[in-house]
Amino acid sequence: MENRAIFSGRLLPILLVLPQLAISLIFFYWPAFQALWQSFLVQDAFGTSTEFVWLENYLSVFARPEYYHSIGVTLVFSALVAFFSLSIGLLLAVMANREIAGLQIYRTFLIIPYAVAPAVASTLFIFMFQPGLGMIAAMLRRSGIDWNPVLNGTHAMILVVIGAVWHQISYNFLFFLAGLQSIPKSVIEAAAIDGARPARRFWTIVFPLLSPTMFFLIIVNTTYAFFDTLGIIDTATEGGPNGATQTLVYKVFQDGKVGTDLGGSAAQSVILMVIVVGLTAVQFRYIEKKVHY
Amino acid sequence: MALRQFSAAALGATALACIAASPAHAVTEIQWWHAMSGPNNDVVNKLANDFNASQSEYKIVPTFKGSYADTLNAGIAAFRAGNAPGIMQVFEVGTATMMAAKGAIKPVYELMKEEGEKFDPNSYLPAITGYYSTAKGEMLSFPFNSSSMVMWVNLDALQKAGIAEPPKTWPETFDDAKKLHAAGNPTCGFSTGWVTWSLIEQFNAWHNLPIGTKANGLDGFDTVLEFNSPQELKLLENLVELQKDKSFDYSGRTNTGEGRFTSGECAMFITSSAFYPNVKANAKFNYTAVAMPYFPDVKGAPQNSIIGGASLWVMGGKPKEEYKGIAKFFTFLSDTDRQVYLHQESGYLPITKAAYEKTKASGFYEKNPILEVPLKELTNKTPTENSRGLRFGGMVQIRDVWSEEIEAALAGKKSAKEALDAAVSRGNQMLRQFERTAGK
Numbered sequence: 001m002e003n004r005a006i007f008s009g010r011l012l013p014i015l016l017v018l019p020q021l022a023i024s025l026i027f028f029y030w031p032a033f034q035a036l037w038q039s040f041l042v043q044d045a046f047g048t049s050t051e052f053v054w055l056e057n058y059l060s061v062f063a064r065p066e067y068y069h070s071i072g073v074t075l076v077f078s079a080l081v082a083f084f085s086l087s088i089g090l091l092l093a094v095m096a097n098r099e100i101a102g103l104q105i106y107r108t109f110l111i112i113p114y115a116v117a118p119a120v121a122s123t124l125f126i127f128m129f130q131p132g133l134g135m136i137a138a139m140l141r142r143s144g145i146d147w148n149p150v151l152n153g154t155h156a157m158i159l160v161v162i163g164a165v166w167h168q169i170s171y172n173f174l175f176f177l178a179g180l181q182s183i184p185k186s187v188i189e190a191a192a193i194d195g196a197r198p199a200r201r202f203w204t205i206v207f208p209l210l211s212p213t214m215f216f217l218i219i220v221n222t223t224y225a226f227f228d229t230l231g232i233i234d235t236a237t238e239g240g241p242n243g244a245t246q247t248l249v250y251k252v253f254q255d256g257k258v259g260t261d262l263g264g265s266a267a268q269s270v271i272l273m274v275i276v277v278g279l280t281a282v283q284f285r286y287i288e289k290k291v292h293y
Numbered sequence: 294m295a296l297r298q299f300s301a302a303a304l305g306a307t308a309l310a311c312i313a314a315s316p317a318h319a320v321t322e323i324q325w326w327h328a329m330s331g332p333n334n335d336v337v338n339k340l341a342n343d344f345n346a347s348q349s350e351y352k353i354v355p356t357f358k359g360s361y362a363d364t365l366n367a368g369i370a371a372f373r374a375g376n377a378p379g380i381m382q383v384f385e386v387g388t389a390t391m392m393a394a395k396g397a398i399k400p401v402y403e404l405m406k407e408e409g410e411k412f413d414p415n416s417y418l419p420a421i422t423g424y425y426s427t428a429k430g431e432m433l434s435f436p437f438n439s440s441s442m443v444m445w446v447n448l449d450a451l452q453k454a455g456i457a458e459p460p461k462t463w464p465e466t467f468d469d470a471k472k473l474h475a476a477g478n479p480t481c482g483f484s485t486g487w488v489t490w491s492l493i494e495q496f497n498a499w500h501n502l503p504i505g506t507k508a509n510g511l512d513g514f515d516t517v518l519e520f521n522s523p524q525e526l527k528l529l530e531n532l533v534e535l536q537k538d539k540s541f542d543y544s545g546r547t548n549t550g551e552g553r554f555t556s557g558e559c560a561m562f563i564t565s566s567a568f569y570p571n572v573k574a575n576a577k578f579n580y581t582a583v584a585m586p587y588f589p590d591v592k593g594a595p596q597n598s599i600i601g602g603a604s605l606w607v608m609g610g611k612p613k614e615e616y617k618g619i620a621k622f623f624t625f626l627s628d629t630d631r632q633v634y635l636h637q638e639s640g641y642l643p644i645t646k647a648a649y650e651k652t653k654a655s656g657f658y659e660k661n662p663i664l665e666v667p668l669k670e671l672t673n674k675t676p677t678e679n680s681r682g683l684r685f686g687g688m689v690q691i692r693d694v695w696s697e698e699i700e701a702a703l704a705g706k707k708s709a710k711e712a713l714d715a716a717v718s719r720g721n722q723m724l725r726q727f728e729r730t731a732g733k
Contacts, residue, residue: 044730045372046394052729060726133340133482133552141480150545151536237695240546242701257366260390261726262341 013020032273038266047250047262057267059183065244067251067268074247085221086166088215089172091117094202097180107177114170118231123165126236129159149237153244156237160245163232166222179213182261211291219283226276248272307480321614323622324378325355326661328364330605332570333438336639351618361387361603362689368608372397377608379615380622382437385424386688389510391606392433393686393731399616401609401623402431408620414628420597420671421644424682425604428512433603435623438566438641441598441667442487442495444586444634447521448579450560453477459561466561466586467531467540473560474540482540486548486564489695490601491585492523493520493716498680499585499670500524505724509683514728516685518720519531520581521713524591529702529709535702543703546696565601571639582663585672586696596680598670602641637661642668672730686727 012198017018039058042051061067094105113121116284131148140147149155183206191201207223209212225251233239239246246254250273331338341353358364361384368381383391391398405412412509414422414432427432444466446459451469454476460466470482485491494578497504503519510516535541542559544550554562555575563585573579587594607619632648636642637657643649649668652658658665674680685691695716702712 042730044393045369045390046397048394049730100361151543151700242572244698259687
């Protein structure tokens with residue numbers, strides 16, 4: 001069966017994709033090439049002196065032990081954020097997919113956090129978790145835990161993971177809920193009649209049928225943890241203490257904006273781009289095989 | 294004479310052009326980007342309004358651009374796009390970045406000379422202008438808001454712990470911290486804000502120890518850090534020891550931990566003198582501020598403290614009329630009565646000697662002794678090579694690297710010696726990177 005759109009000439013299809021192409025070129029490819037070009041330069045902050053240095057920026061990035069530390073931090077952070085935001089999002093979606101009173105209200109409330117800007121969210125978290133001021137910090141301290149994210153790296157990591165997960169749960173919830181509602185009720189009812197309990201129904205029917213959504217969300221959440229958590233880390237910990245929450249993207253920001261080392265920062269963002277493209281390719285290659293469309 | 298006629302003609306032409314374009318705006322507008330929020334934002338606006346009302350040729354337009362780092366980055370981006378403001382407020386640690394950008398800035402001493410404004414560098418307090426001057430004493434930027442570092446003390450907590458008077462030396466501070474910890478401050482005997490400013494920068498100046506070679510970088514970008522001597526080590530080792538039971542408790546890299554003093558959690562807190570308005574408004578106990586502690590066995594200590602805060606930089610490549618207006622604005626700011634007002638209103642230090650003397654003579658410090666503490670520290674002795682100030686390229690990020698290492702030591706991840714050595718060597722790497730692009 002022919003299900004492609006048929007155009008009589010070449011002109012119309014080209015015209016139709018042109019706006020999208022122009023947007024991609026101007027907002028994605030141009031800055032990417034700028035970053036690539038900048039990564040071969042050593043330049044002062046104001047751009048008054050420029051020197052072309054080939055791969056020196058890359059070599060000096062890889063010569064620093066902090067960079068490898070930062071890669072480790074990023075992997076731990078991203079894995080934690082993706083795992084918790086996906087599992088909590090899924091749990092809430094499954095709960096909200098049942099027939100209970102006030103369903104619409106629950107759903108709306110579960111979606112609202114996504115509308116809160118990351119910086120605002122993390123300011124709230126700072127207030128709650130600030131040793132000496134925050135409510136939650138005070139509670140933790142009363143229960144005998146020496147909560148101290150300004151000096152304890154593990155505490156700082158927990159703090160930024162909570163902030164990042166909290167923000168992403170709503171997004172995952174929304175997609176999981178849509179995915180759940182597209183699963184035909186008849187299949188589940190048939191399983192119920194056959195005597196399958198809810199847990200078994202979930203793992204053998206619902207979960208596999210959700211796999212396209214899951215696959216999509218894994219990619220989106222990894223990318224989120226890699227790039228979009230900059231605001232949370234900046235407001236909550238500034239990458240500290242002692243680099244414990246310094247992810248790769250935060251280091252790009254630090255070296256470029258605070259250190260005004262644009263060349264080194266550009267080199268790092270090119271490396272980061274390669275890592276994320278590679279990671280996404282791997283996900284498509286291996287995880288997608290397990291997906292049932 | 295010919296030149297004068299020419300500029301008069303040019304001015305006339307410009308005026309005509311302006312009139313033709315929009316009859317209401319025959320004034321030269323000067324953009325002033327700053328980072329002053331809250332009550333200090335009002336001070337900035339008041340200064341601009343007063344200046345604008347005092348004459349009709351120039352109009353200063355202040356714009357708040359966010360934090361110090363945001364303001365600097367906004368200025369850099371604007372310069373790269375060919376759209377820089379006339380005046381930009383830059384924090385003290387951005388000084389090296391600004392002066393390295395030769396074409397991007399106009400040194401203040403040059404501006405004042407070219408525009409024929411009355412300008413005597415000797416009328417300013419050397420402890421303040423030294424930070425913003427070349428090795429030859431030429432003033433590069435105009436000091437705006439300056440502060441220094443003092444130790445804030447909760448007198449009620451001291452009394453509770455049976456301590457008669459605030460500590461003067463570091464050994465006394467350590468002892469008192471233990472007593473305070475045992476008495477009423479179990480989670481924080483004492484602490485500091487701005488960790489590298491207090492434990493490295495001020496500590497070294499106050500003890501007449503070098504932070505780096507070449508007069509802490511004031512004499513050249515080929516400076517090498519050297520603050521890993523036994524004295525700095527002694528301080529850090531003591532703090533690491535006290536951190537274990539929270540007789541000393543770390544409060545972060547900037548001033549976000551200052552609330553721990555006003556809330557009463559920390560009994561003593563070493564931080565900026567500009568903390569004053571906040572303490573006055575929020576502390577519900579008897580308090581005072583005293584000079585920073587020192588080690589009595591270090592020769593020449595205490596020396597003098599250094600400043601923090603920000604100065605006003607004039608950007609390069611602006612039209613002549615704008616420079617004329619900026620020069621007049623700086624003269625306006627230097628006025629003694631205005632400086633006296635600024636000092637007493639904002640708690641920042643006066644920048645001219647005359648303003649300091651006048652405030653002193655008026656008996657202001659008898660009523661507000663806290664405000665004189667930083668001034669006494671700054672003028673304690675004639676500044677040496679080690680205590681004039683510091684100028685390290687990329688200082689904003691260097692501070693982060695130093696903080697990371699201090700955090701590693703306090704958390705017990707590294708020994709104090711390893712941390713200090715790493716802070717020095719990592720800082721040196723960054724200095725070499727900066728040197729490559731600086732001043733070419």
